[in-house]
Amino acid sequence: MSTEKLDTRLEDIVREHCPDLEPHVALDPDDNLADLGLNSVGTIGILVAVEEAFSVSLSDEDMSFETFSSVSSLRRTVLKYLT
Template structure:
């Protein structure tokens, strides 16, 4: 997968929940978040932090393993929700 651009707050928030990710390791769109230490408890906290930081509410149907599998998938959901909010 090609390098995806996201905001610094997104990456900073995400890194806080990835205890196995070294500080110098690049966060790529297809990075497996579970392999970097994101567990179910951390996922809930990450969800709340991202919703607060980006002023979105991730609907129940998007609360899935797939959404939280990779940074690229998660960022896609957030940007899609932000776009939906601004178009209202």
């Protein structure tokens, strides 16, 4: 999977679960997802969507606040499983 495709899919997943992120507003990879309305239910939604979209299973170690804090941290985590 190309990194461009990975980034696009991750952004789509994050947009689905961050209710305060308007569709027309640009999403910076380092934006704090909690500031964009991500809550615990949304975090679980992102987890499930990421595991399904990329055919990965995150370890307990990767299920942390840090992993779900931004698109860039999600990207780093997913890349660990894809390489």
